[in-house]
Amino acid sequence: MTIELERTDDVLFLEGPPLTHDGGDPGVDRLPPAIVETNPPSVDEPGPPESDPDVPFRPSSFGPSDRLEMVLAAVSGLAFAWALCLVMDWSHPLTFTIWAIIWFVAGIYVTARARTSKVVAMDRLVTTLIWLSGAFAVAILGWMIVFVLIEGIGGLVDDLPRGEWIARIGAVGLMIAAVVGVRWRSGRRSAAGTDTVLSRLLPRVVGSACAVGALMVLLPVINTEFFTADIAEVGPLDEGGGIYHALIGTLEQITIATVISVPIAILTAIYLHEIKGRLAVPVRFIVDAMSGLPSIVAGLIVFTVWVNTGRGFSGASAGVALAIIMIPIVTRTAEEILRTIDDGLRESALALGAPQWRSVVQVVLPTARAGLITASILGVARAIGETAPVLLTAFGSAVTNYNPFSAPQADLPLFIWGLLREPNEAQIARAWSAAVVLLLLVLVLFITARVIGERGARKRTGR
Amino acid sequence: MALTIPDAPAPDGALIDDVPRPIVQSRTFGDRIFRGISAGAAATCLFIMFATGVFLTWKALPAITATGVGEFLTGDTWQPDDEAFGVGGLLINTIMIALTALVVGVPIALGLALFINEYSPARMRPYLTGGVDLLAAIPSLIFGMWGLYALSEPLSGVAEWLASHLNAIPLFRLTEPDVSLTRSTFIAGFVVAIMITPVITSVSRDVMAQVPRVQCEGALGLGGSRWGMIRDVVLPFGKSGIVGSVLLGFGRALGETIAVVLVIDLVFQPNLNILEQGSGSISALIATKFGEAQGLEINGLIAAGLALFIMTLIVNLIARAIVNRSKLAG
Numbered sequence: 175m176t177i178e179l180e181r182t183d184d185v186l187f188l189e190g191p192p193l194t195h196d197g198g199d200p201g202v203d204r205l206p207p208a209i210v211e212t213n214p215p216s217v218d219e220p221g222p223p224e225s226d227p228d229v230p231f232r233p234s235s236f237g238p239s240d241r242l243e244m245v246l247a248a249v250s251g252l253a254f255a256w257a258l259c260l261v262m263d264w265s266h267p268l269t270f271t272i273w274a275i276i277w278f279v280a281g282i283y284v285t286a287r288a289r290t291s292k293v294v295a296m297d298r299l300v301t302t303l304i305w306l307s308g309a310f311a312v313a314i315l316g317w318m319i320v321f322v323l324i325e326g327i328g329g330l331v332d333d334l335p336r337g338e339w340i341a342r343i344g345a346v347g348l349m350i351a352a353v354v355g356v357r358w359r360s361g362r363r364s365a366a367g368t369d370t371v372l373s374r375l376l377p378r379v380v381g382s383a384c385a386v387g388a389l390m391v392l393l394p395v396i397n398t399e400f401f402t403a404d405i406a407e408v409g410p411l412d413e414g415g416g417i418y419h420a421l422i423g424t425l426e427q428i429t430i431a432t433v434i435s436v437p438i439a440i441l442t443a444i445y446l447h448e449i450k451g452r453l454a455v456p457v458r459f460i461v462d463a464m465s466g467l468p469s470i471v472a473g474l475i476v477f478t479v480w481v482n483t484g485r486g487f488s489g490a491s492a493g494v495a496l497a498i499i500m501i502p503i504v505t506r507t508a509e510e511i512l513r514t515i516d517d518g519l520r521e522s523a524l525a526l527g528a529p530q531w532r533s534v535v536q537v538v539l540p541t542a543r544a545g546l547i548t549a550s551i552l553g554v555a556r557a558i559g560e561t562a563p564v565l566l567t568a569f570g571s572a573v574t575n576y577n578p579f580s581a582p583q584a585d586l587p588l589f590i591w592g593l594l595r596e597p598n599e600a601q602i603a604r605a606w607s608a609a610v611v612l613l614l615l616v617l618v619l620f621i622t623a624r625v626i627g628e629r630g631a632r633k634r635t636g637r
Numbered sequence: 638m639a640l641t642i643p644d645a646p647a648p649d650g651a652l653i654d655d656v657p658r659p660i661v662q663s664r665t666f667g668d669r670i671f672r673g674i675s676a677g678a679a680a681t682c683l684f685i686m687f688a689t690g691v692f693l694t695w696k697a698l699p700a701i702t703a704t705g706v707g708e709f710l711t712g713d714t715w716q717p718d719d720e721a722f723g724v725g726g727l728l729i730n731t732i733m734i735a736l737t738a739l740v741v742g743v744p745i746a747l748g749l750a751l752f753i754n755e756y757s758p759a760r761m762r763p764y765l766t767g768g769v770d771l772l773a774a775i776p777s778l779i780f781g782m783w784g785l786y787a788l789s790e791p792l793s794g795v796a797e798w799l800a801s802h803l804n805a806i807p808l809f810r811l812t813e814p815d816v817s818l819t820r821s822t823f824i825a826g827f828v829v830a831i832m833i834t835p836v837i838t839s840v841s842r843d844v845m846a847q848v849p850r851v852q853c854e855g856a857l858g859l860g861g862s863r864w865g866m867i868r869d870v871v872l873p874f875g876k877s878g879i880v881g882s883v884l885l886g887f888g889r890a891l892g893e894t895i896a897v898v899l900v901i902d903l904v905f906q907p908n909l910n911i912l913e914q915g916s917g918s919i920s921a922l923i924a925t926k927f928g929e930a931q932g933l934e935i936n937g938l939i940a941a942g943l944a945l946f947i948m949t950l951i952v953n954l955i956a957r958a959i960v961n962r963s964k965l966a967g
């Protein structure tokens with residue numbers, strides 16, 4: 175590598191078309207000539223500020239004056255957009271935001287261009303745009319979650335006076351603050367080496383006490399009817415009714431899907447990474463293709479071979495369809511996990527004379543356990559929100575059907591889907607409340623998977 | 638060294654005089670069973686995809702033969718009573734939604750990938766990747782509800798602006814002046830764009846993370862700016878992987894069902910005025926018509942599903958081939 179760098183170093187001082195590619199070495203090809211053009215400031219461009227010749231100039235460095243420029247651009251952008259909206263009589267916040275951002279980005283480019291060089295200005299422009307796209311993605315995710323929560327939370331809790339709400343939420347907030355504070359303090363103490371048995375125990379005690387306290391404050395206000403009643407005898411315009419039948423359906427279908435898909439997926443991952451058999455290449459290719467399979471096609475195939483051949487709609491067929499969706503997700507994640515396990519572990523098992531199956535069952539799988547649980551939970555989190563395949567296989571129902579092997583069954587997404595098709599406020603409100611439950615389920619599953627996965631990864635790499 | 642290396646043992650593992658026993662021994666009985674079970678599981682995956690193709694084709698044939706292959710792929714009428722099942726218009730609308738999603742989603746997704754890889758502070762990175770994974774895990778139904786109730790209204794304002802200021806572009810023209818601008822390809826494309834962002838971001842991020850760090854350092858060491866490094870080292874290196882990730886996103890967008898059904902009004906005619914009400918997709922057709930379909934119409938829906946299956950399979954296989962090749966090159 176050093177040689178290549180030296181070579182391009184020479185090229186830097188060439189005038190005119192610099193590089194004569196010697197073709198053979200791809201490394202040289204990839205260090206592209208275009209860098210050369212960006213590097214030495216040509217004559218007609220204002221050079222970098224020559225304050226101290228010993229300090230190397232970095233085009234991407236960001237100092238106090240740049241920060242000032244950025245603040246000025248932001249403030250002037252807001253002012254400009256505000257003035258524009260006043261003059262043109264626009265009122266939509268979206269219009270305001272768009273114009274403010276346009277002015278902000280342009281301002282950053284223009285000031286950087288005026289003060290330094292084209293290269294720096296371009297770099298600053300791209301940096302701004304990329305930060306904006308990051309912020310945009312985070313904002314969208316936050317907007318969506320908050321929007322769903324605001325629309326749907328009302329149906330999940332009892333009607334209480336505003337003062338009581340403030341008191342309850344305030345109490346929970348105080349508890350969270352206490353937990354965070356205690357953890358932070360004990361973290362500081364253990365970092366400083368002044369921790370005692372008590373200071374190590376304290377966060378756990380406070381944490382569990384606050385968790386119990388938060389449950390005691392929040393549980394009584396939850397609308398229990400919503401979770402314990404079904405919708406069979408509730409007219410579309412009536413109050414009341416709940417999602418019990420949908421929860422039962424979700425639970426049964428997801429259990430069936432997990433029981434089918436997780437063993438297949440983990441064994442397939444073992445085949446792909448531990449055995450590396452003859453079929454490994456085509457199987458990996460097909461698993462990749464499966465992960466791009468539209469979910470409705472998974473439902474359609476189960477409908478074709480099972481439901482439509484006289485067996486009728488049922489929860490179990492929905493479980494099979496969901497399993498088809500889960501298999502590629504779990505397989506891919508599980509294979510990644512197996513890949514992180516040190517080969518030394520496998521080899522030491524084999525060196526002790528263990529046959530391969532014992533090395534896998536007693537060494538590899540226990541080491542990978544946390545990761546494999548993570549993979550399965552992520553698969554469940556994906557499957558639990560699928561609507562289309564369940565629509566074609568379980569069809570949906572308003573009554574509680576405990577038997578997954580016969581008759582249509584509801585589940586959570588399907589229940590929401592059915593309500594959304596009805597043009598009526600009460601049903602839509604119910605749909606939003608159920609959507610909050612679904613979203614919270616997915617969030618809890620996702621966070622659980624992450625926490626387990628992280629602990630497992632820390633164990634595997636020995637902290 | 639006094640050791641002489643013997644000739645390779647005979648491939649069948651038979652012992653030859655004076656040659657050490659081969660390192661690989663014949664597998665134990667337990668191993669053979671273990672390998673058999675795993676191979677069986679792997680074969681199940683192959684079988685599922687194979688069976689999907691076969692059974693869909695088998696059940697689709699009655700409807701396709703009743704309509705005629707050409708009419709099925711190009712027609713835009715759906716009259717079960719006349720045994721006319723044409724999904725040509727829907728195919729075009731499906732592709733239009735997916736393309737709109739790409740136009741909106743690809744810049745955001747690639748910007749996000751670069752942001753996570755090159756720009757974000759290291760402490761933020763795990764949370765950002767977690768956020769991207771979470772975006773992938775959020776149910777499509779919830780995307781659809783959000784698109785319908787939160788996004789539709791501001792976006793129809795944007796659509797109005799586009800229609801009145803950029804109507805030189807044929808796509809943004811309206812057929813009549815006061816046509817409704819909600820429930821259109823444009824809005825569906827926006828929702829789908831956000832749904833395909835995580836796929837594109839995570840795959841292209843993986844590819845771009847494989848750029849040899851030495852080359853990036855080299856570019857910076859030569860005095861290049863960070864953008865210069867990205868433009869001249871990261872992007873050329875990851876080019877094919879990025880193309881592959883975009884194709885993967887396209888495949889996802891083609892098959893998206895529930896979010897699209899919630900946001901659009903299903904029409905069978907191709908609608909190239911993307912701002913106008915009325916759009917469609919194959920999966921939306923299946924989800925909408927499935928409830929009351931009977932007899933041959935069920936076969937028609939299966940045929941539509943087959944078309945979708947083949948289309949996404951081709952796109953996905955090409956995309957995966959490109960991504961895998963670019964990973965091997967790295």
